[in-house]
Amino acid sequence: MPELPEVETVRAGIAPHIIGKKVKGIEVRNDRLRYPIPKEIEKLYGQVIERIERRAKYLLLYTAQYKVLIHLGMSGAIRVLEDDFELKKHDHFILQIEGDKVLIYNDPRRFGFILIYGVDELIPFLEKLAPEPLSDEFNAEYLYPKLRTRTRPIKSLLMDQEFVVGAGNIYANESLFMAGIHPERPANNLNPEEVARLVEEVKKVLQRAIIQGGTTLKDFTTPDGSPGYFAQELMVYGQKDQPCVICQTPIERIVLANRATYFCSQCQK
Ligand SMILES: [Zn+2]
Structure with missing residues (x-):
């Protein structure tokens, strides 16, 4: 199961490939994750990914108007490939990104989830979390x-x-x-x-x-x-x-x- 260090490694690993890039396509191949991927995810189309952050084991992808919350659950994995990639079993969600890249969410057990919020909207999942362990607040x-x-x-x-x-x-x-x-x-x-x-x-x-x-x-x-x-x-x-x-x-x-x-x-x- 991906824990905080793995999620941080994912964040750092994919950031250089997607930051500053425009979303050119969205494909939901299977929306039945722990929570269904909402229709609103299509609002990402045309948005530029400005940054990607991690809070606890959550990833947050920011555009000017939206933020996408990703949790990898038990078996979720993200990879970034060239857009002539070969589709694999359990590839549930694909973002086409400017520069002929794709970001792919794969999750055999589907305990992970992908949700979208307005950039200023509160995210209930993050409300009750303890301080970030690597911050000074955790002491x-x-x-x-x-x-x-x-x-x-x-x-x-x-x-x-x-x-x-x-x-x-x-x-x-x-x-x-x-x-x-x-x-x-x-x-x-x-x-x-x-x-x-x-x-x-x-x-x-x-x-x-x-x-x-x-x-x-x-x-x-x-x-x-x-x-x-x-x-x-x-x-x-x-x-x-x-x-x-x-x-x-x-x-x-x-x-x-x-x-x-x-x-x-x-x-x-
Ligand atoms: Zn001992």
Whole structure:
């Protein structure tokens, strides 16, 4: 599933191909995504794509009058190709772009979605999100008070978009390991120092994944449609029974709130 670093990598990967370019055609091949692609999407015709931004795991494509919200869901991928491209299964949405390019949205499981808003319109999906994790707003002063009244395990809260944005399962596991905090600790049991450490590690883990994505990413413009997501160096995630990189204790795996959870029982308290 594309997480924040992957979405950021997609943004950076496609931006140079579409910014400043006019939309010359719109083709909805299958509108049945998580939410149907609205008819209004045709208003993009003739608009110039001015910029593409990311908020949490959402992409936002701006023109002078509109903004398009794209969520990749479980299996969504975007590629930019020459317009003599070969259509693939699950190519649901195609934007023809000035300069003989196409932007293609492919999504086998169709949990993603594409919606259009007026440029000044509020987007409900973005209203309740926690601060962007790589911004200064996301800090211990923000997070500590939010955790103080919560008894759920810290890992579950870390994955709750109203508390922390962008730490999907992999990154929540990795951040807790780096911060030396046991995933099952009740959130209100963390002291301010631990919360500060956790905030720092969430930022570092996401940042490192984005940098890795940028370097290992082959190309968003290869017709084979490799979505551009990347295998990463992971310390605990998927490492059951492997020796901890710090103390050699075998990594444990449990299921916490239905999600695979990995940790070192020695390093994480
Ligand atoms: Zn360890």
